[in-house]
Amino acid sequence: MADNCCSSAEEPVAIENNNGCCHSNVEKDSTKEVVSCCSKNEETLNINATPIKGEKVEYRIHGMDCPSCALTIEKGLNRISYIQEAKVNYNTAKLQVVGTGALSLNSVESEVQKLGFTAKPLIQKRNIRTYDVVGMDCSSCAKSIENHLNKIPTVNEVAVNFSTGKMKIEHDNSVDDIVSEVSKLGYKASLNTNRNKSTDTLKNKEGYGFITFSGILLALGFIGSYSGVSSLMTTIIYAIAIVISGYKPVKSAYYAIKSRSLDMNVLMSAAAIGAALIGEWFEGATVVWLFALGNILQNRSVENTRKSIRNLMDLAPSEAWVRVGTELVKRPVEEVSVGQIIVIKPGDRIPLDGEIIQGETSVNQAPITGESIPVDKLIGDTVYAGSINESGSIETKVTKLVQDTSLSKIIHLVEEAQEQKAPTQSFIDKFASVYTPIVFVLALIVIVIPPLLGFGTWGEWVYKGLALLVVACPCALVISTPVAIVSAIGNAAKNGVLIKGGAFLEKAGAINAIAFDKTGTLTEGKPKVSEIEAIGISEDELVSIAYTLEDYSTHPIAKTIVRYAKDHGVQANSGELFKNIVGKGVQATINGVVHYAGNIKLFEDLRVSLDDVRNKVEKIQNQGKTVVIIGTEQEIMGIISVADSIRSTTVKALDGLKQVGVNQLIMLTGDNKGTAKMISNETNVNRYFAELLPEDKVGAIKQLQKEGHKVAMVGDGINDAPALATADLGIAMGGAGTDTAMETADIVLMADNLEKLPHTMKLSKKALTIIKQNIWFSLIVKFVALILIFPGWLTLWMAVLSDTGAALIVIINAIRLLKFK
Numbered sequence: 001m002a003d004n005c006c007s008s009a010e011e012p013v014a015i016e017n018n019n020g021c022c023h024s025n026v027e028k029d030s031t032k033e034v035v036s037c038c039s040k041n042e043e044t045l046n047i048n049a050t051p052i053k054g055e056k057v058e059y060r061i062h063g064m065d066c067p068s069c070a071l072t073i074e075k076g077l078n079r080i081s082y083i084q085e086a087k088v089n090y091n092t093a094k095l096q097v098v099g100t101g102a103l104s105l106n107s108v109e110s111e112v113q114k115l116g117f118t119a120k121p122l123i124q125k126r127n128i129r130t131y132d133v134v135g136m137d138c139s140s141c142a143k144s145i146e147n148h149l150n151k152i153p154t155v156n157e158v159a160v161n162f163s164t165g166k167m168k169i170e171h172d173n174s175v176d177d178i179v180s181e182v183s184k185l186g187y188k189a190s191l192n193t194n195r196n197k198s199t200d201t202l203k204n205k206e207g208y209g210f211i212t213f214s215g216i217l218l219a220l221g222f223i224g225s226y227s228g229v230s231s232l233m234t235t236i237i238y239a240i241a242i243v244i245s246g247y248k249p250v251k252s253a254y255y256a257i258k259s260r261s262l263d264m265n266v267l268m269s270a271a272a273i274g275a276a277l278i279g280e281w282f283e284g285a286t287v288v289w290l291f292a293l294g295n296i297l298q299n300r301s302v303e304n305t306r307k308s309i310r311n312l313m314d315l316a317p318s319e320a321w322v323r324v325g326t327e328l329v330k331r332p333v334e335e336v337s338v339g340q341i342i343v344i345k346p347g348d349r350i351p352l353d354g355e356i357i358q359g360e361t362s363v364n365q366a367p368i369t370g371e372s373i374p375v376d377k378l379i380g381d382t383v384y385a386g387s388i389n390e391s392g393s394i395e396t397k398v399t400k401l402v403q404d405t406s407l408s409k410i411i412h413l414v415e416e417a418q419e420q421k422a423p424t425q426s427f428i429d430k431f432a433s434v435y436t437p438i439v440f441v442l443a444l445i446v447i448v449i450p451p452l453l454g455f456g457t458w459g460e461w462v463y464k465g466l467a468l469l470v471v472a473c474p475c476a477l478v479i480s481t482p483v484a485i486v487s488a489i490g491n492a493a494k495n496g497v498l499i500k501g502g503a504f505l506e507k508a509g510a511i512n513a514i515a516f517d518k519t520g521t522l523t524e525g526k527p528k529v530s531e532i533e534a535i536g537i538s539e540d541e542l543v544s545i546a547y548t549l550e551d552y553s554t555h556p557i558a559k560t561i562v563r564y565a566k567d568h569g570v571q572a573n574s575g576e577l578f579k580n581i582v583g584k585g586v587q588a589t590i591n592g593v594v595h596y597a598g599n600i601k602l603f604e605d606l607r608v609s610l611d612d613v614r615n616k617v618e619k620i621q622n623q624g625k626t627v628v629i630i631g632t633e634q635e636i637m638g639i640i641s642v643a644d645s646i647r648s649t650t651v652k653a654l655d656g657l658k659q660v661g662v663n664q665l666i667m668l669t670g671d672n673k674g675t676a677k678m679i680s681n682e683t684n685v686n687r688y689f690a691e692l693l694p695e696d697k698v699g700a701i702k703q704l705q706k707e708g709h710k711v712a713m714v715g716d717g718i719n720d721a722p723a724l725a726t727a728d729l730g731i732a733m734g735g736a737g738t739d740t741a742m743e744t745a746d747i748v749l750m751a752d753n754l755e756k757l758p759h760t761m762k763l764s765k766k767a768l769t770i771i772k773q774n775i776w777f778s779l780i781v782k783f784v785a786l787i788l789i790f791p792g793w794l795t796l797w798m799a800v801l802s803d804t805g806a807a808l809i810v811i812i813n814a815i816r817l818l819k820f821k
Helices: 067-078 105-114 139-150 175-184 206-225 231-258 264-277 281-313 406-419 423-452 458-471 475-479 482-494 502-510 518-522 539-550 556-567 600-605 614-622 650-659 673-683 694-706 721-726 739-744 757-789 796-819
Strands: 022-025 032-037 042-045 056-062 083-089 094-099 118-122 124-126 129-134 155-161 166-171 188-191 319-324 327-332 341-344 354-358 361-364 375-377 394-398 497-499 513-517 523-534 575-581 585-590 593-598 626-631 636-646 664-668 687-689 711-715 729-733 747-749
Touching (some): 139 155, 139 231, 206 231, 264 458, 264 796, 281 796, 423 458, 423 502, 482 796, 523 556, 539 575, 539 585, 539 626, 575 593, 650 673, 673 687, 747 757
Antiparallel strands (some): 056 094, 129 188, 155 166, 341 394, 497 747, 575 585
């Protein structure tokens, strides 16, 4: 959709108004829409408001799987008295509603829900800033930051994502104020801008000196207690160690309690202070030191997973050589506009998407598409920002601004994907939110009730209660899933595969059947001449006549024959009186004789004898090839057969899918059964559905689902959109440079082939395995620790070690996905 003031092809913001300079880029099942505008760092958020009478309000509809769903919603809403008009566009998944009076957004959402769909209003442009936050080591830290900032009057809305280390916040106060408030909790925030390198430099390094010093004090106190040093001196040493290591968690705990959060800082601080109060100074010092050390190690480990996205950001250079007249001028890429000419020298990275207007080269597109072999590029070919110019110097005309390049879209989509919670993660977070307060209350009961009833001393039960407080921290559990998902999505992106969220990563791991569109997916989608049989004349003469006949036709088969003739240096004859015969072929007069090229029906109508060629034609057609017969009204001069060739990577990719446990491979095609059978035999698919119209593919997907399969659909993201939406998982091919593919599917293969699909399915299954390993390991460690508390076998420092140690093991296990091949 065109725009008045922004160069973007995305959809305009919801409400029709006079400031319509904003475009929204919508994710599947998202309640939040990230906006790419003329002004940066803005988002469109869903809010409940009451638009005025007659104002048009737009909603995003989720759940429609065919155009009839759109009609159902329209009819349902148009019957309601307070709605003047309702229109649903299936292609854009948008609902436009005009109210007769003040229109309640909630009431429209409710009505749409009754019809079996979900509606989310797209209302207001807000100034949303994004910050990088360093120091969080589990999702409870993110929750504490959210709760604290939500209590500040100048903060309107805030969302902190632990997985990506990002905070999105709408605030009226200054950036410095926000940074200061976050620092009170013991974390570091910096405003994220385009090409912001702050996350690379913003490390939590000053804590290393303190942790080292307090560790030395802890060791000195321990040695001193066995070497005659007075107990007062060792106590003072332990107290200093507690203050040094415990300052940050206690400060964070104070603000967490203030904002009614029960995070691990609260639990650990309570345990350390409690240990000191009952005279267990060594235990208290050990608790805070191990906790601080664990935090540093966890932060370093989690940062490794976040680097996968920062490495993507660093791929494209920040400057470009722009041709201005006869001179070359180096300019920041943000200042380069569409249509300008840039020069890329051999060995340089390409700064912006463009079209080659001069020069030839080979380009390493691995950073974008994951292809291992450089691709030859000629004049007219597209090159992508972030790819590497391997050989020749080239000049390109810029086709996309820096914020619209394929690389920028990949980065944006991957970041959004990492921020989405997978079903498993959502469940774990809910479980932890219940588990922690329950164990916290249980710890208080353990501290108070037994000694009141005369079962042991206060000191004994306080100690056990403090150990229980430490065990209440669910850090390893809540970190088990997000780090694995971030690592897997980062790995996939590095290999040219976009997975749009943890939910789709989990779905991919459960897929046992994949349906493929044939043309352009299993095959090249570009027919080639496969066989020529001349009758009574030479092969070159036959091709020359065919070239003459087909040169004026726009049919794909005709173009294939013309291309073959040109490639083989065959010249066309002089022809005249060209005529297209609809559904049958073409004719032209050559050397005074009318010649024809077409199908067998054309020559049957001309009453030409077909006795010698009919069996040959049927045999060729049974092989899945298209036959073009060349002749006159008196005789057949020859046959040219044309076939779409199977991609070189198809058979290997399908075999790879079977090896990773995808048992059912299905081909969907509009071709006849003969062609379908031939292609299925060559590719080793299990079954095929032939002679399908686009809408019939949806029926085929539903049939497979009824048979009990978890079905993925692989297509080109355009005419396969209904089938992609119907399948349990939609996979689009050729995402590089194709906006539709990126927006339509749940997973996008950036290269225009299937070779990365087995890796994607294997990666998904591996991610699910690691997530399960992490969850079970975390639960078992907690369970064992709980059992060991009551006999008195679990000391405080062992409890901390079990928590931070388990968290580290879980993170290290998840990070393996970054290196998975």
